[in-house]
Amino acid sequence: MNVSETSPATLSEFDAIDHALVDGVLARQLRPLAKTITLIESQREDHKLRARAVIEALLPHTGGAMRVGISGVPGVGKSTFIEGLGLYLIEQGLRVAVLAVDPSSSLTGGSILGDKTRMEHLSHHPQAFIRPSPSACSLGGVAEKTRETMLVCEAAGFDVIIVETVGVGQSETAVANMTDIFCLLQLPNAGDDLQAIKKGIMEIADLVVVNKADIDPAAAMRAKSQIKTALHMLRPMSQNWTVPVLTLSALNQDGVAEFWEQVTNYRTVLTRTGEFEAKRRHQALAWMWDMIDAGLRSRFRNHPQVKQTLPQLAAAVEQGTTTPSVAAMRLLGYLN
């Protein structure tokens, strides 16, 4: 399926400028890359159409990167770790893009990765590309823009895409659903693992790292052992991947090579079983359904009669003066 088959409506928009963007991205030029991402992040309808056409044209050139999700609470040392990892990967001859999903960025104006000075060495490196979280009104919007940016970075030849997110809220699931491997950074403090378990983040981790092991190595080992026990309880036993727990000091660059070895090991093992590609296919399909559901819900909420009667029907359901099914049937009836 090519552009002319899937989106005839956008073809007229797909002019010389956008052809130049596509060519520039494929030629691995940073300026067209940044411009394309700006198009993706724009709220203007004509920009959205153009962004969609550019992405469609780039699609045959995507999928080549290792997509690494990284999460952890503020203070766990994500920036130091990502900078260290990025520089290590560049040393290995790889090109690295760092993106972020921060649902609070629309409120705060971008807290994570907004300040590039947090990754001073990496941000100035010609083989690295760092982009802060897009602002959008919803997590779904932020995540979708980041996912599309990831595809564009792949077309621009980046070998590793790191997607960072803060360890609060639901953004972890969104990042886990767009990456190949989801890595959780933990503090060696007692209790940090409990917080991750409670929030359901531990459950979706493919790799856990106890950072800041230099400060108190014994505490880091205790945390590692506790996390292993928790993982044993939380994850199904009969699968091809046992979630590794590593101790690491991002500050001293100690353990970064071992971390990457586990990531490539994960890719090798799951590629052999076919799970790696199956996961990507499943992610793409789930993403489509999420967007369809969000679209259906938004159309429903914007229907004039729904808008008018929803508040009083919802109140009646809450008070028990009408049933959920009667209210739902009545509201759905307006769509006919």
Next chain:
Amino acid sequence: MNVSETSPATLSEFDAIDHALVDGVLARQLRPLAKTITLIESQREDHKLRARAVIEALLPHTGGAMRVGISGVPGVGKSTFIEGLGLYLIEQGLRVAVLAVDPSSSLTGGSILGDKTRMEHLSHHPQAFIRPSPSACSLGGVAEKTRETMLVCEAAGFDVIIVETVGVGQSETAVANMTDIFCLLQLPNAGDDLQAIKKGIMEIADLVVVNKADIDPAAAMRAKSQIKTALHMLRPMSQNWTVPVLTLSALNQDGVAEFWEQVTNYRTVLTRTGEFEAKRRHQALAWMWDMIDAGLRSRFRNHPQVKQTLPQLAAAVEQGTTTPSVAAMRLLGYLN
């Protein structure tokens, strides 16, 4: 909001027969109760309309029962426990209804509660009412029918509604979302708790019971201690309710009174904080949105152009030849 305001379309259907059903249910007669439930479970459109009108008329008389969800894997002793609990409650002067949510019942013809002889004494008691799981094509359908049946039983003056479900699949969440307190029965075997944790059932339990404690009391105490540790990790610490773990022998009727004491204690504590009513309001609203989402999805899937193009677009998304957003936008575009 009364019947004439909310559902004018159903008023013509609301004839003398259905008035007799409403009066019969309110008079606590079992035959009209059973007939109303049969209407609710019917797949015929005219029956559905009549059922909705009857439920609307009964609504002002609902909400008075304690709604108790009970789950556990096959073999944990649910029937023996529910029979023992039911007979105990009847001794205390209460009337008890036992319903079931079994999503497999449409395939197997009703496995749980289908055979009333499993609860021989309770099923013959005039103060008890036992109804097997409705058959329906989806879990959502089964759960919705059970939820409406629960409301009818409340209008018929039952003081306690027990909703049983099997410890497999997603039915636990559905039952937890329609009851006031969700109780998990566990075996004293090592590993049963791990299974419940992995399936996310332990996380939603308000009360955990280690049954068959008579067989090996020491093993039951070990299981209790393990479950307490797991709950400590899984549940938020700062709330008004610490999930109790009880050991019990349903066979010997040992611990049933203590179980009920915890249930009433739960109600007292959460009523004082306002959480009990808040939970019911939240459940009703969430139910409405589930039904709306299901309705929107079903209308979407049944749209002729969606039906025709969905398979090839889904395949293109899976293969990465189109993006989830392009596919979603195109499919949603058909609804205009």
